Amino acid sequence: MTPGAPVAAAALAALVLLGPAAASAAAGPSPAASASATASAPAASASATAPAAGLLPAEASQAERLAAELRKSPVYISADLPRQVPRSLAPAYAEAAERTGVPTYVLVLPDSDRTLLAQVHDRLGTDGLxxxxxxxxxxxxxxxxxxxxxxxxxxxxxxxxxxxxxxxxRFTAFTEKVTQGKDQVAAEARELEQHHDDDPPRAYISSTDRQNQNLLLGLAVVVIPGLLLSLGLWFARRRPLRPGPPARSTGAVRRPAVDLGKKPPVALTKATAKAQLKKGGTKAGTKGGGRPQPAALAPAPLRRSVLVATLLVTVASVFGVVLAAPSVFPQTIDDPDLTVTRADLEARTTEAAAALTADGGIYQDASAPNPLTPEQLAAVRQRMGQLATKTPVFLLFTSSDGDDESAGDSSALLAQVHRQTGRDGVYVQVDPVGGYLQVEEYAAAETDLSSQFRKADLRYPDRDGSYDDLKISERLNTVLDEVAAARPTGDEGYTGDRETLPELRSNKLPPLFSNDFGGGITLGVLLLAVLLLLAWAAVATARAVLRSRRARSAAPAPARPTSTGPRHTATHPSARQLRSWATEDARALAVRLAAVDQDDPRRARAWDCLDAAQLLLGEDGGSDATPSDLAAAVALARAGADTLEDRRGPRLCRLSPLHGIADGGKVPSWFTTVDLGPTSAQLCAECRDLLQLSGVNRYGAADLPARRAETDKRLLRLPDEGGRGTVAWNEEGEVLPAALEGVDALVQWARESASVQ
Structure with a gap:
């Protein structure tokens, strides 16, 4: 670099800052620009786009560089994202932009904000979108x-x-929507704001999703046919043939009974019986010629028709899974189908190489903001000029991430730029956004610059201070100090020839029935085994339960301790009957209670019932008791007897407390319609069954008379005290109505009625 180069570059930057027109005029005759065009001609012929950043000096702002790009084309795509947005998509963006019907300028950048659009508009000086x-x-x-x-x-x-x-x-969707009416678009935007939590569904699947699909296919191709085959074999089995009892070895064989509706079987003679015994009686009928033993079950043959159908269905299911897979999982790509060319990958390196040869060794990416002020950049230029005689320094102000041509490898990026320029020296990449620095030295003889750079810990910004203060200027000056202080090591220098750009990655998904398909088959075999084992356990359990139920139903049921006779069936007993029943039941309960062990938990409840009944009867055996108190004594004695018979419960039958403990469940809901509340009352088992058999539970509300008549058949009615008729048991006396609340309430009311605390 000549000594007057920095002065010429500064003058050119001043002209650029005066305005776009001056910049364009100054850029034309600039010797640096001419040198750039001459040096980059071979590279430009191999690139899809001509280098642009070299036409303006590095002192130009980002807005000025982008405005210069938009003067050439209304669509500018950053060269930093060739794997995400290649520059070869520019015609597609331009075609979509034409649909707006107004001048539309498009900037596709890695990262920026709205303020940049206003700055670019001011520099470009043209209205539009x-x-x-x-x-x-x-x-x-x-x-x-x-x-x-x-x-x-x-x-x-x-x-x-x-x-x-x-x-x-997204840009295409925007251009289609912006041409519609304002009111329609505004209404749609407001509706979307109301559903701000609803994210749009994914348009593509990933390679991981395809692996999951193959795993699922492996499971399906084993589990579905396996289950069908198992079911088919189950239904193909016949019941085992159980042979009849073997014939006796001596004497005449009993002739089987003859069905009048069928042809009588052929009579068995003694000779045929002996022949059968000789043929199979030793194994199945007798043991050692002795007493006949039970014959074993004959194996059941499989139904051939069911077996053939099962095999056909199993094979068809396998082919069905294979043939249906492409329709169920039709996706073949995991990203938009981009055609990324080699020219797309080399666009930025070609652009950077042209700028480095045209602008004194500095490349300022148009897609990135300026990390240095013009004064700081002028100081850097001066130091670079001082180092030019020892080691040329080339600065690249550009970002690097996984979507660029190097896939985030800054060393590969700098090696590619060095290969494009063909100039040895120190190449420094500065990330204007993240603040990262990368230094690579390409020379015939190596120095200790790389080790000094690592020791100084200059690659990453110091995060102890402000997050926004990347201190790029100070760290870059330190790098230049390290370049000036570098010493030869005597080793052969590094040329970067081994650094190549990563190959283009295809966004095609792995094919179906690949990668995890084999693992799915293995997992499917294990899953099928587990399912069959669980099914076998379930069937075995169900059979055991059914056998147990059948055995219980076949065994004679134990006699239920229920009462019979007039105590249980009478609905209009007389006072004499009630007195007789009360004294007999109380005496019987006392006898049974005397035989109960003192530690029996049932004794306390039964004793309370007996005590309350005796208090109601009094010393004269109930001669002066009212019919209501006599009925209460009968109910208490019956409840005590039920307790000793393990028929425990808190309530008595709603229709007649003489029936004892209510073990038949709650009364039907329609009881309130016939004035038999409350709904929490309960019935004994006999009353429940009689109501169920009568059919009144199935009638509608219009059958109220039938329901009232059926309940009147079982409702206990007692003689009133005047002897003029009968009255429902819960409407007579002071003690018996407490039976609606249960046995404990009846005992309490009986004791209080007898003035016992």
Missing amino acids: YVLVEKYGGVTVSAFGVDLPAEDAARIANRTVSYDAGPLA
Whole structure:
């Protein structure tokens, strides 16, 4: 670099800052620009786009560089994202932009904000629609001098298009929406705001999803046919043939009974019986010629028709899974189908190489903000000029991530730029956004610059201070100090020839029935075994339960301790009958209670019932007791007897407390319609069964008379005290109505009635 180069570059930067026209005029005759064009001619012929950043000095702002790009084409795609948004998509963006009907300028950048659009508009000086498309498809728009629903259209595109559909898909959706009416677009935007939590569904699947699909196919191709085969074999089995009892070895054979409706069987003679015994009686009928033994079950043959059908269905299910898989899982790509060319991958390195040869060894990426002020950059230029005689330094202000040509490998990026320029020296990459630094030295003889750079810990910014203060200027000056202080090591230098750009990654998904398909088959075999084992256990358990139920139903049921006779069936007993029943039942309960062990838990409840009944009867045996108190004594004695018979319960039968403990469940809901409340009352088992058999539970509300008549058949009625008729048991006396609340309440009321505390 000549000594006057920094002065010429500074003068050119001053002209650029005066305005776009001056910059364009100054860029034409600049010797640096001519040198850039001459040096980059071979590289430009191999690139899809001509180098642009070299036409402006590094002192130009980002907005000025982007405005210069938009003068060439209304669509500018950053060269930093060739694997995400290749520059070869520029015609597709331009075609979509034409649908707006107004001048539309599109910037596809890794990262920026709305303020950049206003700055670019000021530098470009042309009204229209300015659209910023970010790396992952976010659309930001600013309208200058045009009347379009741009803001609402961008909001709709960002909310309705899935993030994995790609930036072009969102931009296309925006251009289609912005041409519609303002009111329609505004209404749609407001509706989307009300459903801000609803994310759009994914447009593509990933390689992991395809692996899961193959795993599922492996499971399906084993489990489904396996289950069908197992079921078919189950239904193909016949019941085992159970042979009849063997014939006796001597004497005449008994002739079987003859069915009058069928042809009588052929009579068995003694000779035929002996022949049968000789043929199979030793194994199945007798043992050692002795007493006949039970014959074993004959094996059951499989039903051939069912077996054949099972095999056909099993094979068809396998073919069905294989043939249906492409329709169920039709996706073949995991990203938008991008055609990334080698020219797309080399666009930025070609652009950077041209700028490094044209602008004194500095490349400022148009997609990235300026990390240095013009004063700081001028100081850096001066130091670079001082180092030029010892070691040329080349600065690249550009970012690097996984979507660039190097797939995030800064060393590969710098090696590619060095290969494009063909100039040895120290190449320094500065990430304007993240603040990362990468230093690579390409020379015939190696120095200790790399080790000094690592020891100084200059690659990453110091996060102890402010997060926004990357201190790029100070760290870059330290790097230049390390370059100046570098000493030769005597080793052969590094040329970077072994560093190559990663190959283009195909976004085609793995085919079906690959990768995890084999693992799915193995897992399917294990799962099928577990399912069959569980099914066998369930069937065995069900059979055991059925056998147990059949055995219980075949065995004679134990006699239930129920009462019979007039005590249980009479609904209109007389006072004499009630007195007789009360004294007999109380005496019987006393006898049974005397035989019960003192530690028996049933004794306390039965004793309370007997004590309450005797208090109601009094010393004269109930001669002066009312019919209501006599009925209460009978109910208490019956409840005590039920307790000793393990028929425990808190309530008595609602229709007649003489029936004892209510073990038949709650009364039907229609009891309240016939004035038999409350709904919490209960019935004895006999009353429940009689009501069920009568059919009144199935009648509707219109059958109220039938229900009332049926309950009157079982409702206990007692003689009233005047002897003029009968009355329902719960409406007579002071003690017996307490039976509605249960046995304990009846005992308490009986004791209180007898003035016993």
